[in-house]
Amino acid sequence: MEAFRLWTMFSLEKLSKRLSGLFHGKDLPNRTVEDVLWNEMLAYYEDRLEDTYIPNLRLSLKSCNTVFNDANNDKFTTARNELSVFQNQTFAGLKAGQRLIGRHGTLVTKAYDSRRSKVVEELLQTSPKSTKQTRKLWIDICFLGRLRVILEKFKEVSLKLPSFNNVTIIPVTGDRIPQKALKDALELRETLNLLDLPTDTLTVETVIGPSWAVAKAEREYGKLQKQALNIHAEIQLILLLSRNERLLDKSFAYFGCSKYSCFMCSHFLKAYGRIGTRGCHGRLFKPWTVPEATGLTSSQADKIAKSVVQVQKNIEKELKSDFDKAVRLERTSVVGGSSIFSDHKAEKSGKHLVIEQRKKKMEQERVAGLFNRLSVGKSETAFPKSTWGNPSGGALAESNQLGECNTCSKVASRMCSICNKDFYCSELCETKTHGSHLFTCAKRPLTSADYLYRNIVRDTVPDEEDVLEDFGFNRLVSFADHCKLLGLYKGLWLGDVLVEDIHRWQVEGTLIANIKKYFYQINEANRGGYFPWFLGNLHILEKPLTQEDSIQNILATFYDQAKAYLDKEDQHKQPSQLEPEAKIQCYEILATVLHAAHSNPVQKNWYSFGFCTCTDEREESTLGLLYRRLLLGNKLLDDLRGSNQHVFYGPAPQTATFTEFWHAYESGKLIELIDSKGLQKMRLEFKFLQWFLSLSPSRPQASVWSLKQFVAIDNPAEVPPNETLQVDYGFMNCQTFEETCILLEIYKRLLREADPLELHEACLAGKLFEFAEAYYHIDESHRRLMKNLYPLRRE
Structure with a gap:
């Protein structure tokens, strides 16, 4: 019943009349009623279309320009032309006299038509030219077009079912949930113990994901255990029909849901009476429940109870099953009248490979840990043998030395009572443990705020996924903006705002309000430049992005600024269309430095442009600055002033054109180009760079x-x-x-x-x-x- 309270566009009675009016004695439904219903559907979905579906489609279209601009005359030519037209319509503004709702209707209908095209689906989904981006585009097309699918399905049903000329919508009153959440809920360790699984890193990373630590898993599991219980739609329908056996006997044994059923609902329906749904996405939802119900006959109550018991058995069996027998999880949503994902039976999920990878990662960490222990104090101990075992190297329980209290800086001889590392003059100071000590002490689980503060101390932009998502970095594209946001948080750190407070604000969703409150207490002249910048970018914390969405944003806009540096005949091309290969490599470096960043070791350019000759990450950053000054001069320094990039080398140098740059790279003459632009002094700081860059990329390196x-x-x-x-x-x-x-x-x-x-x-x-x-x-x-x-x- 709660969902129907949101129905503000027209009442259920009005909708019933619209659906009834679709029925007509002829082959076609009533066109007038159809148009009215369609416009009301568009109006009801306006916010979702404008805020989600259309922006997502634009982002995907932008990342797939290569597909549309392919000049090959093959069987996909028509599909590419169709998508190109669709792209133009999506980015076009309103025509004279056109209403926004009319434009939405045009885009939704066009998406519906593309969704029905087999050749478009093949091009984006399964052809040799399909990529992760094209498959994402197909999903976005399908989601945008599904509103039209609903209308077409209404029309189809109205013609096939004579009773559709008298539609009645019956709201289902939700049963009362006796409690908001489980009392005395199990902790993660207790749950895994019941499943005969150890609570360790390997289990957590294999079962949940590679980026999960035990502490994070326990924290998030605890949050899930506090969630309010939910009664899913399938269960509400069963309870309604069970109270009216006559209605149940006459009902068609199929529940049409807008989403796939969860694991529990699917197995409950099978146990109850083989009632079909569109499918099962396989996920287990903890808050799922069947409430206490009244008005049931004894036979129906017994049937429901037995179904619940069967679900419990199936859940236990599923949780204890081998990973290689697990069913691949589907997305919970389906698109339109049928799923855009192909039907399949249970298959191997590949998790046995994930387990193997996790084991290897833990083995590597074990080996690295032993080497690190041998390195402490520049030990002359031999490199360890390959059959080590697990020697313990715990800290001393007592210390005769004196040190500085990690909290108040007083002289102390007392060590931390938990880990015996770091000095604390009293129990009170120990309770205020913060900063780097938390990363070596088991006093409390680490939070993303702890990692944020560690990055502030180290003066480095965060790269931890949780920090990027929780504190708004994923919403920013440029390195300069990352530095500004880090500077904002550094202001809180310098103002002695506790890391526990930062974490609490983030969890409560009050970061924006509390950041404003803190800075507004400071005289305006002393607030610095980061707070005004923040006030103009509040969206970064209002709606955080996941890492995947952030990557998609970066990919879609990565080359936007770099295009202006290309020759005119190349500016319309995608990076992969540039020739020769040296031009592609240099274009990627140009785009990278325009984002005030440098390459990652896994990238080809990290090797090709000599970052591999650097001694550490700081030197890599300086080499990135060298390329930035060569190509851009001091263009980006204004954006970075006040951040952690305080590196200046006198007046702005001459800049190289992009053509000069890629020609010099291809011929092995980058060193001469760098020196000719007045950057020799800066270049000489890199001991091996001349040795490396003096060879053309076609010649082998050491x-x-x-x-x-x-x-x-x-x-x-x-x-x-x-x-x-x-x-x-x-x-x-x-x-x-x-x-x-x-x-x-x-x-x-x-x-x-x-x-x-x-x-x-x-x-x-x-x-x-x-x-x-x-x-x-x-x-x-x-x-x-x-x-x-x-x-x-x-x-």
């Missing part, structure tokens, strides 16, 4: 730079060593994943100290083990791992 990239990515489970590293640096000798991790840690530790070119010379001489021994004592058993085929014999 394999040590590939080794540095492999070490920087630091993810051998998903990015294993390539063939060059297998041969040159001994990874071909690794018989287990553990040995791969050991060799990775050896090189990781070695590259912190050694000259990479000297390491490469040792590689070519077949002396890797001896070279490493000059820096650290290595266990003799690792000599086998570091053998290679060098030196090569000369004929």
